[in-house]
Structure formats: structure tokens, C-alpha cells
Amino acid sequence: MTETETPDWIAVDWGTSNLRAFAMSADGRVLAEASSDDGMGKLTRDGFEPALLRLIAPWLEGRPSVIACGMVGSRQGWCEAPYRAVPCTPLDPAALVMAPTTDPRLRVSIAPGLKQIRPADVMRGEETQIAGALHLMPGYDGVLCLPGTHSKWAHISAGEVVSFQTFMTGEMFALLSESSVLRHGMQGGGWDDAAFDGAVADALSRPERLGARLFSLRAEGLIAGLSAAAARARLSGLLIGTELAAARPYWLGQRVTLIGAETLSAAYARALAAQGVAAQRLPATDCTLAGLASLIRQTERTR
Amino acid sequence: MTETETPDWIAVDWGTSNLRAFAMSADGRVLAEASSDDGMGKLTRDGFEPALLRLIAPWLEGRPSVIACGMVGSRQGWCEAPYRAVPCTPLDPAALVMAPTTDPRLRVSIAPGLKQIRPADVMRGEETQIAGALHLMPGYDGVLCLPGTHSKWAHISAGEVVSFQTFMTGEMFALLSESSVLRHGMQGGGWDDAAFDGAVADALSRPERLGARLFSLRAEGLIAGLSAAAARARLSGLLIGTELAAARPYWLGQRVTLIGAETLSAAYARALAAQGVAAQRLPATDCTLAGLASLIRQTERTR
Incomplete structure (x- = not known):
């Protein structure tokens, strides 16, 4: 990050094992990034805010919005962002959940994951990558495969996740x-x-x-x-x-x-x-950032 | 074990995680048993004899033969008892391997496992249970299934292991x-x-x-x-x-x-x-003991 450029918003990808934060410009460039192994899996509820501050405190002067996805929104996370049920769009700004914070510079919202009732399935974090992929490939119809610890296959049609399988x-x-x-x-x-x-x-x-x-x-x-x-x-x-x-x-x-x-x-x-x-x-990172960026743009538009 | 009865031989079931020893009478009764978690997996080559002595020292007065099966005969075990290739009988007294010992009261032989060239497969320990099962069910033709950490299915015909699958x-x-x-x-x-x-x-x-x-x-x-x-x-x-x-x-x-x-x-x-x-x-234990007993009887017959 150059000394003269302050972030417009901060993207956070917070999984079970790792925490990654990105200082973002208004036009979607990564100005700086930081990461730690303070994954959701090792934190108690009151450990999330300090873990985030350790990474992003230097970026907070302009009080940028922070928007996070991943296991941070699970029941064992910072605060629960209840699953949305497919078929639905991968992300919905109206479903963001504000995390409880004590530092007045912090304003953190968390994107919920998706669930499928039958066959039962869930995702947290991949919905943001899917939203980003749809932003990067407008009008995409077909299948997205997200290989990883728990690989996901998602059927996409008309901008919605129709079904998925882990x-x-x-x-x-x-x-x-x-x-x-x-x-x-x-x-x-x-x-x-x-x-x-x-x-x-x-x-x-x-x-x-x-x-x-x-x-x-x-x-x-x-x-x-x-x-x-x-x-x-x-x-x-x-x-x-x-x-x-x-x-x-x-x-x-x-x-x-x-x-x-x-x-x-x-x-x-x-x-x-x-x-x-x-x-x-x-x-994957391009998709995560594009997904969170689309969310922040929609949030600011509806504010 | 009653004070007056000394073991005729000692059966040892020595796997990756556990060591179990049985003081046996000439007619196949268990006079005493002892076990520890000194499995093959945690012992170096010179740790086997002391681990065995810790369990069976009280039984050694009459210098009984000790006969062992399981991972103790693997390449990382006490001494390697090379696999025999199927189709073959589950156990062969001529293939027993003597373990190197320093205590003069100890005379330990190890039963080899079985291998199958194609499809590649191996077993160590289960061959003894199979031999015991064939002793308990003379003339058995059919299939033996040995569920466990690594389940084995073995096709038995005319006293031989024809094929198996793990x-x-x-x-x-x-x-x-x-x-x-x-x-x-x-x-x-x-x-x-x-x-x-x-x-x-x-x-x-x-x-x-x-x-x-x-x-x-x-x-x-x-x-x-x-x-x-x-x-x-x-x-x-x-x-x-x-x-x-x-x-x-x-x-x-x-x-x-x-x-x-x-x-x-x-x-x-x-x-x-x-x-x-x-x-x-x-x-399983009945089969292991019956298998080792049949081996000791055949060994003594050929001595």
C-alpha cells in the first residue's frame, strides 16, 4: 500500500485454518494483504475481534467497511450468519450479518453460506467465490467445481445456485x-x-x-x-x-x-x-475478492 | 496360572499397536495371559527382546518355545519373516524365522505373513487366524472375512488360501x-x-x-x-x-x-x-491361539 492511498474497504477470507485480509481500493485493486493462522477453528467467540485487529489495525484510519466470508459466520464462529437455502443467488447484501465489535473503528459484516435441504449439504466461503466467478464471467450458465478440502460442484443457472454437492x-x-x-x-x-x-x-x-x-x-x-x-x-x-x-x-x-x-x-x-x-x-482468490467486491458495491448502492 | 503348572509353550500376538502373550498348556489351554502397548510401531529393533521379557519373564523357567505372529515379523519388526506367496497353506512350520535373542532362556520363532502378487496384497497375523479357523473347522471350503483396521477377505479351498483382498x-x-x-x-x-x-x-x-x-x-x-x-x-x-x-x-x-x-x-x-x-x-483370539498351537505341534513333530 502506498503511503498516500488508504483502503476503501477491507476483504476478509476467514476459514477454519487461516485468516486472510486484503486492503482494497474503490476500483477493486489489492493495496495490501496480510494473513495469519488465526483460523475460526482455534478461536473462541471473543478472540475474533483481536485476531482481526492484529492484521488490519494499520488500515483502519479511514474507517473502511470490512466484509468477511467463510467459517467466521458459522455457529462456532464470530457470530452466526444463517445459511440461505438454494436455489438462490450466491450472495445477497440483505442477508449480511453485522459482527459485534468493541473497537469504534471496526464495522464488520459477514456473508452467510448456502444450504441445500435435500440432499442435505452446506457451504461457507464457496458461495462468495461463486458470486465472484459469476461477476468475472457475466451470464455464465453451467457448472462450477471448487476443488479443495471439501470439493464443491455447483449447478449455476440464471445467476442462481440451483443445486450443489460436496x-x-x-x-x-x-x-x-x-x-x-x-x-x-x-x-x-x-x-x-x-x-x-x-x-x-x-x-x-x-x-x-x-x-x-x-x-x-x-x-x-x-x-x-x-x-x-x-x-x-x-x-x-x-x-x-x-x-x-x-x-x-x-x-x-x-x-x-x-x-x-x-x-x-x-x-x-x-x-x-x-x-x-x-x-x-x-x-480462487480472484473469485473471493470479486465476490466480496460485488457485495460491497451492492451494499453501498442500497445504503 | 496355578503355581504347579508351567507353560508348555508361549503364544505371542504382536501387532503394530499391541503385544499380547499367552502361557499355554500342552493341551492348548491358556494358563495365563499378559499384554502391553509395546506394539511393533513404537519399538526399534533392539527393543523387542526387552519388551517381550517384561511380559513373559515369569513363565520362562521351563524354557518353553515362544511362537509369535503379526507385524513383529515385518521389515520394521524384530526380524523379517519374508512373506509366503498365495496360493499356499496359511502357515508352514518350515518357514518360521528365529528371532535373534541374548537371554539364554528365550527361543522365539516368528510366523511369516502372506503376499499376493496380483492384485498386490499382504497380510501379517491374519494368516495365523486363518490357520486356526481351519483347525477349528476341519475341511472348511469357502470364504473367511476378518474385519478390523484392515479387513481381509480370503478364499479358502483344500486347506489353502487361494486369494485374498484387503x-x-x-x-x-x-x-x-x-x-x-x-x-x-x-x-x-x-x-x-x-x-x-x-x-x-x-x-x-x-x-x-x-x-x-x-x-x-x-x-x-x-x-x-x-x-x-x-x-x-x-x-x-x-x-x-x-x-x-x-x-x-x-x-x-x-x-x-x-x-x-x-x-x-x-x-x-x-x-x-x-x-x-x-x-x-x-x-479372533481363539483363532490366533489355535493357529499358533497347530504350528507348534507341527514344529515339534518335525524336530
């Missing part, structure tokens, strides 16, 4: 590769594209065999010299392939855009390409 | 119920048979949807008041049902016997019964 793929990968018996065969880095591709294809053709294939990674490490790079890539391919098998109605014959971290989105794009789906890609 | 069902249940986002909805005990039955049926009919169904447990907890008991039972049912779907060739139209802990075997038996399979049940 898969625990990222969390399963972390648990299996770091905490299960499979970790023994995955020490060290490396990656093996052919192993990934083969595993995706295997999982897509026989997804019900996931449970059996997982232990093979360990057994092949013990008796057939499977490398750590191939084991990791195969685990990733098996889990992503199984997700794609179950999410087939979301991507088959659809326009698909991936929103997520670079490496993970690339893996999903590769797996989808093998199925004949050319997915577009958008960076 | 599923990480137990480890997945532990990781998901204790370490994933699902743990939040599973605090406290309780069980719900109807939820279990429904989840088994769901998973058997659409096993590829496991990844999608898992997160529903969290979402229904948040927005539909799913109880912890129902969530736990459904998670168990989804995982066991998915295993049964992939293991169908093992149980469909087959004679099936379950070898395992009481509660877990009961859950598998219930799930199989819903598919029209009336599985027999044998306690």
Missing part, C-alpha cells in the same frame, strides 16, 4: 497420505502423471473398488517397489476419479469452470480433459 | 470419525441399527456415491438435526456397505465365516444377513 476428497487425501498406513509409502515428494491418469481412469470405470485399491498402494510398495511419487499420484487419481464418477451428472455434457488453487485445479482439469471436458480455470 | 474400512472409520470434519457430529456414544441398515443398503446399491454421502453426515447434523448415534452408525454402514459391494465375489453364494472382535463381527454379520448370507462367527 465431496470430502481433499480431506480424505490428507488423512490417507499423512495419517493412515499409506503414509509409509509416500515419504518424499515427487509426482507421476501416468500413475495419476491410470488411477483416474480405474476409479471412473470401477468406482466401487476404491476401498480395495487403496490398500494396494501399500502392498505394491512392500512387494513390488511402487515409488512414493507413483503412490501419491495414484492416491490422488483414485480419489479424484471416484469424485468424478459420483459427480458425473455435474460435468457430463456441461460447461465446467474450476475455481481453486493452481496445482489442484490443474489435476482436476487433467482428469476432466481425459473425459473430453475442457474446463476453464479461475484462481 | 479393505481399509476400519482405518477409514477411525480417521473419519475421529480426525475429519465428521467428528463434530459424532461426539458421544450411541448406535442406531436402522441408520446402519439403511446406510449398508444405500452403499451396496450405489457404492460409487460414498464420497458424496460422507459429507451429508456433516450437513444433516448442521441443518437437519442428525443425532450422533445415527451419524456414527451411518458412517459405519456406508463404509461396510462399500466394502461388501467391492467384495461381492467373495460372499455371493459362498459359505462365509467371520473372524474378529465381537461388536465388529456382529455388524458385518448383520450387513451380510440383509443380503441373505448367514455368516458363522469365530472369536
Whole structure:
């Protein structure tokens, strides 16, 4: 941030594990950013305001609005922003919830997540990325896939989230590769594209065999010299392939855009390409900021 | 153990997490037992002998043979007992490996596990339970299922293990119920048979949807008041049902016997019964001891 430019507003992406804040100009540029590991998961209710102030105090002179999304709005968060039910637009300025604050410079609103009654599902944070993606791709109709700890597939039509589905793929990968018996065969880095591709294809053709294939990674490490790079890539391919098998109605014959971290989105794009789906890609942070920016513009318009 | 009866031999079941030893009479009765948490996973190579002596020193006066099975024979164990390849009998006295010892009272042999080249698979410890089951059910032809951390299904014919398949069902249940986002909805005990039955049926009919169904447990907890008991039972049912779907060739139209802990075997038996399979049940420890006993008898016969 230059010394002469004060932020017009502050964007906050506050998840379970991390807190990220962005000082924003009126025309949507990032003037400064800051982050910490003060995620929602480790804070008690009265810890949120101090955690936020530690990051953004230097930006508060002009009393900019702060707008936050993510798990900060959950029941265990700063204050609950009740889920909105799909089908609906991803964000609604009228549904923002003001967080209780003591510092007079702070004015913080929190965007609610979305819920789906049947099949039961929830999201917090991804709705903001979806809103941002729709802002970046006006008139988008089709499917958005947000790979991550809990991957989301969302069906978008006429500016609304029609339905969505969550898969625990990222969390399963972390648990299996770091905490299960499979970790023994995955020490060290490396990656093996052919192993990934083969595993995706295997999982897509026989997804019900996931449970059996997982232990093979360990057994092949013990008796057939499977490398750590191939084991990791195969685990990733098996889990992503199984997700794609179950999410087939979301991507088959659809326009698909991936929103997520670079490496993970690339893996999903590769797996989808093998199925004949050319997915577009958008960076997650760009979408989050665009989503919060659209919200702040609408809020100021209705003030 | 009565003061007048000294053990004829000592059975040792030595897994990754636990060490259990049994002082045995010549006619196969358990005279005494002892256990500790000195599992293979926490011992370095020179820690095995002291860990064993801590448990069995009082039984060593008559210098009984000690015979052990399980992860103690793995590459990271006391000394490696190389896998035997199926098809083969579950145990072979000629393949026992003597562990290096310094205490002159100790004479310890370790039973090797089994491997299958294609599809790659391994077991250590279960081969002894299988041998014991075949001793308890002479002439058994059919399938043995050993539910646990890593469930095994083994096809038995003419006294040999023809093929087998491992599923990480137990480890997945532990990781998901204790370490994933699902743990939040599973605090406290309780069980719900109807939820279990429904989840088994769901998973058997659409096993590829496991990844999608898992997160529903969290979402229904948040927005539909799913109880912890129902969530736990459904998670168990989804995982066991998915295993049964992939293991169908093992149980469909087959004679099936379950070898395992009481509660877990009961859950598998219930799930199989819903598919029209009336599985027999044998306690795991009985099978381990019968397997090691058959080995010691054969060893002494060939000495």
C-alpha cells in the first residue's frame, strides 16, 4: 500500500485454518494483504475481534467497511450468519450479518453460506467465490467445481445456485497420505502423471473398488517397489476419479469452470480433459475478492 | 496360572499397536495371559527382546518355545519373516524365522505373513487366524472375512488360501470419525441399527456415491438435526456397505465365516444377513491361539 492511498474497504477470507485480509481500493485493486493462522477453528467467540485487529489495525484510519466470508459466520464462529437455502443467488447484501465489535473503528459484516435441504449439504466461503466467478464471467450458465478440502460442484443457472454437492476428497487425501498406513509409502515428494491418469481412469470405470485399491498402494510398495511419487499420484487419481464418477451428472455434457488453487485445479482439469471436458480455470482468490467486491458495491448502492 | 503348572509353550500376538502373550498348556489351554502397548510401531529393533521379557519373564523357567505372529515379523519388526506367496497353506512350520535373542532362556520363532502378487496384497497375523479357523473347522471350503483396521477377505479351498483382498474400512472409520470434519457430529456414544441398515443398503446399491454421502453426515447434523448415534452408525454402514459391494465375489453364494472382535463381527454379520448370507462367527483370539498351537505341534513333530 502506498503511503498516500488508504483502503476503501477491507476483504476478509476467514476459514477454519487461516485468516486472510486484503486492503482494497474503490476500483477493486489489492493495496495490501496480510494473513495469519488465526483460523475460526482455534478461536473462541471473543478472540475474533483481536485476531482481526492484529492484521488490519494499520488500515483502519479511514474507517473502511470490512466484509468477511467463510467459517467466521458459522455457529462456532464470530457470530452466526444463517445459511440461505438454494436455489438462490450466491450472495445477497440483505442477508449480511453485522459482527459485534468493541473497537469504534471496526464495522464488520459477514456473508452467510448456502444450504441445500435435500440432499442435505452446506457451504461457507464457496458461495462468495461463486458470486465472484459469476461477476468475472457475466451470464455464465453451467457448472462450477471448487476443488479443495471439501470439493464443491455447483449447478449455476440464471445467476442462481440451483443445486450443489460436496465431496470430502481433499480431506480424505490428507488423512490417507499423512495419517493412515499409506503414509509409509509416500515419504518424499515427487509426482507421476501416468500413475495419476491410470488411477483416474480405474476409479471412473470401477468406482466401487476404491476401498480395495487403496490398500494396494501399500502392498505394491512392500512387494513390488511402487515409488512414493507413483503412490501419491495414484492416491490422488483414485480419489479424484471416484469424485468424478459420483459427480458425473455435474460435468457430463456441461460447461465446467474450476475455481481453486493452481496445482489442484490443474489435476482436476487433467482428469476432466481425459473425459473430453475442457474446463476453464479461475484462481480462487480472484473469485473471493470479486465476490466480496460485488457485495460491497451492492451494499453501498442500497445504503 | 496355578503355581504347579508351567507353560508348555508361549503364544505371542504382536501387532503394530499391541503385544499380547499367552502361557499355554500342552493341551492348548491358556494358563495365563499378559499384554502391553509395546506394539511393533513404537519399538526399534533392539527393543523387542526387552519388551517381550517384561511380559513373559515369569513363565520362562521351563524354557518353553515362544511362537509369535503379526507385524513383529515385518521389515520394521524384530526380524523379517519374508512373506509366503498365495496360493499356499496359511502357515508352514518350515518357514518360521528365529528371532535373534541374548537371554539364554528365550527361543522365539516368528510366523511369516502372506503376499499376493496380483492384485498386490499382504497380510501379517491374519494368516495365523486363518490357520486356526481351519483347525477349528476341519475341511472348511469357502470364504473367511476378518474385519478390523484392515479387513481381509480370503478364499479358502483344500486347506489353502487361494486369494485374498484387503479393505481399509476400519482405518477409514477411525480417521473419519475421529480426525475429519465428521467428528463434530459424532461426539458421544450411541448406535442406531436402522441408520446402519439403511446406510449398508444405500452403499451396496450405489457404492460409487460414498464420497458424496460422507459429507451429508456433516450437513444433516448442521441443518437437519442428525443425532450422533445415527451419524456414527451411518458412517459405519456406508463404509461396510462399500466394502461388501467391492467384495461381492467373495460372499455371493459362498459359505462365509467371520473372524474378529465381537461388536465388529456382529455388524458385518448383520450387513451380510440383509443380503441373505448367514455368516458363522469365530472369536479372533481363539483363532490366533489355535493357529499358533497347530504350528507348534507341527514344529515339534518335525524336530
